[in-house]
Amino acid sequence: VDVITKFTQQNPIFNRDLHLVGTSSSAAFVAMLAARLAEKPQPQVHIVGVMLISGVVSPIDIYRGAVHMADVRNLLPKEELSLWKRSKLKLLACFRISKMTADLQQCDTQIGECNSNGPGKPPISAFCNQAVGTCDSATLNPMKEKSISYYDVRVPSGQEETKYVLKSWTIDTFLNDQEIQQELGVSKKWEASNDEVYNAYNKYTTYNTTYFVTSLLDKGLKVLVMNGDQDYITNSVGAETWVLNLNGADKYGERLRGVPRTPVEFGGVELGMMRALAYSNQARLAFIEVTNAGHIIPLYKPLELQQGFYAYLSGDLWKSD
Structure with missing residues (x-):
């Protein structure tokens, strides 16, 4: 918060209609950051909206969505068996889904413990870390065992x-490259990922940050949530369920639920299926299930996502034809 506040004060040209974008694990942190920036009666940073791509804001909805997706999409593989064994195989598949569903009960309980300080309050890291292990084992391990990508x-x-x-x-x-690093003014070896940072943040996967998103809507900000229809780890099923149950100063989710899903296209090419609604307090909420896209949406729909981003910035995403 202090860094962004200081930066915008020193560079006021960037303190106009500020939008924050978070992808994957950073989506929840972006929601928290935006809420803190907007919470003051006279915010120093002029933030107007957030865009949450492939994120986890309500963890239990994502985990439940994963089990639902594994079930309806028949993701648990079926081995090459003779005809007389197929009935047994079907029973085995049902048992696997049933076990995943049963394991979610413990997952749900531990997520509750992680968030037992209450909405918007700090998570209890030890419980959160335990919940991540339980919930990931229930939903991700079956996919790992069968070598099915949970990113696509x-x-x-x-x-x-x-x-x-x-x-x-x-x-x-x-x-x-030494010359490149010299131009950038850095000297450390660049690495694609940092396990220490990942482990520090991963335990908060089960921290429910719905409170912060609701507070943004209550202040009349824009919120766009976007998930790919082929993504399992941050699935669109769970994300949409969460969005359609958002409740604050207005019944945001319930009202959005009454809006039919419609194709959103740019240049004649479909980005995905969207629900979008503007509210009386100037808040705007939209959910887009990006078609034929996995976890890293920009790599699947680069041009369409760019146009969708522009429509989000301008507000055209909420304008009917």
């Missing part, structure tokens, strides 16, 4: 890039 359920683990439209290459060599 259409492919085996590690093969997500075969579905990418935007092809990317590793940038290790470029960012570790």
Whole structure:
């Protein structure tokens, strides 16, 4: 908060219609940051909205959505068996789903303990860490065992890039080049990921940050939630369930539930299926299930996402034709 406040004070040109964007695990932190920036009666930072991409704000909804997705999409693989064994196989698959559902009860209990300080209050890290282990074991381990990617359920683990439209290459060599580092004014080795940072933040996956999103809506800000329909780890089923149950100064979710899902297109190409609604307090809420997209949405729909981002910034996303 202090860093952004100081930056905008020193660079006032950037303190106009500020939007924050969070992807994956950072989505929840962006919601918290935005809420803190907006909570003062006369905020020093002119924040107007957040965009949450492939995020986890209500963890139990995401975990429940994962089990639902595994069930209705038949993600648990069926081995090559003779005809007389297929009935037994079907029973086995049902047992697996039933076990996942049963394990969610403990997952739900531990998420409650993680958040037992109350909405908007600090999480209890020891309970949160325990909940992450329980909930991930219940929902992710069955996918790992069958080598199904939980970033894109259409492919085996590690093969997500075969579905990418935007092809990317590793940038290790470029960012570790001595001349490049000299220009950037850095000297440390660049690494694609940092396990220490990941482990420090991962335990808060089960921290429910719904309170912060609701507070943003109560202050009349824009909130756009976006998840891919092929993503399992931050699935659109759970995300939409959460959005449609948001409740604050207005019944945001209930009212949005009454809005039919409609295709949102840019240049004749579909980004996804959307529900969007503006409220009397100037708040605007939208949920987009991005079609044919896994966890890292920009790599699947780069052009469409860019146009969707522009529509979010301008507010056109909430304007009917």
